[in-house]
Amino acid sequence: MAEGDKPLLIKRYASRRLYNTETSDYVTLDDIAKFIRAGREVQIVDLKSGDDLTRQYLLQIIAEHESKGESVLPITVLNDLVRSYTTNAQSVVPQFLAASFEMLREGQSKMMENFGAMPNPMAGVPGFEAMQRQQEAFLKSMMGGWTGGTTGPAPDDAADGDDDKDAELKKIKQQLAELQSKLSKM
Template identity: 35%
Template sequence: MSDTENPVIVKKYANRRLYNTDSSTYVTLEDLAEMVKAGTVFVVNDAKTGEDITRSVLTQIIFEQESKGQNLLPVAFLRQLIPYYGDSLQNLVPGFLEVSLHSFSREQERFRDQMAKTFGAPFEVYEGQVRHNLAMFEQAFRMFLPFANPGKAPPAGSDKPDKNESELETMRRQMAEMKQQLDMLSKKR
C-alpha cells in the first residue's frame, strides 16, 4: 500500500520491537527500509503513548545503513547540517532538502541512462575491437599453419612465389592495421 492517505501503521513497543499492523507481523529496521524502497508509506507510533515517532525510526534506519559502511551522507554535509539545528533558518532546511532530493529522484532515470551511455558504450566498442583482433590473429595463424586444418591444406607444389608474396604482403598490412588499432586503444585509456 503506497497511498499517503492510508499509510501502514507500525507500532513500536517498549522492548523496541516493531509491529506492522497491516501484515500482523513483527518487522525489523531492514524490513522498514525495504518498505521505503518499495514506495510503501508507513507511520511508526509509540505503542504506549501513540506518539508519531516515524522521523526518529527513519533516522535510525539511516544510522544503521551508515554504520554498515554504506555511506551516503558525507562528513562535510553532516557538518554543514548540524549548525542549522536551533538556527533561525532551521525551518527552511527540511523544505530545501526535500525539494532538492525530489528533483534528484525525478532525474535519476536520466542519470542512469547517461551513465550507461558514458560507461557502457566504450566497453561495447572494446568488445567489438577484441572480436576483430581475434579474427585477424586467427587468419594470420592459418597462413603460418596450413597443416592445422588438413581439409583445407593446399596441394603440394601448387604454391607459386607470387601467391606467397601477396599473402605475406596481406599479412603485413593486417598486422600494421592491428598495431594501429592497439595504439588507438591504448591512447583512449
C-alpha cells in the same frame, strides 16, 4: 484509498518491538528499510501513547547504514545539518533538502526514460535484452530510495539579505552539487 496509498502502520510495543499491522508479525529496522526502498510509506507509532515515532526510526535507519560503511552523506553535509539545528537557517534547510531530493527524483525519472528510449546498436547481440534488464534493475535499486513527494518549493535566496544564511545556503548548494556529481558517475 487503496492499500498501497496509505502508509504501512507499524506499532511499537512497550518492549520496543515493532509490529506490522498488515501482516500481523514483528519486523526489524531492516524490514522497514526494505518497505521504504520498495516505495512504501511507513508510519511508526507508539502503541501506548500514540506518539508518531516515524522520524526517530528513519533517522536510526540512516545512522545504522552510515555506521556500517554505507556512507551516502559526506561529513561536511552532516556537520551542516547539525549546525542548521542551532542557527536561524533551520527554517531554510528542510525546504532546501526537500527541493533538492525532488530534483534528484525528477532527474532519475528522466534518466530512466532516456535509458529505455535510446536505440542501441548492440540490440541484435544475443543476450543483450537480458543484460539491459539487469542494468535497469540495478539503476532502479540504486535510486529506489528516492521516491515520494516533497514538502514544498525551494526557498527564494534573494528574499533574505542575511550574509550568514546566504553563505550557509551557498555551501549546502555546493555540497549538493558535489553529491549529484558523484551520483551521476555511478
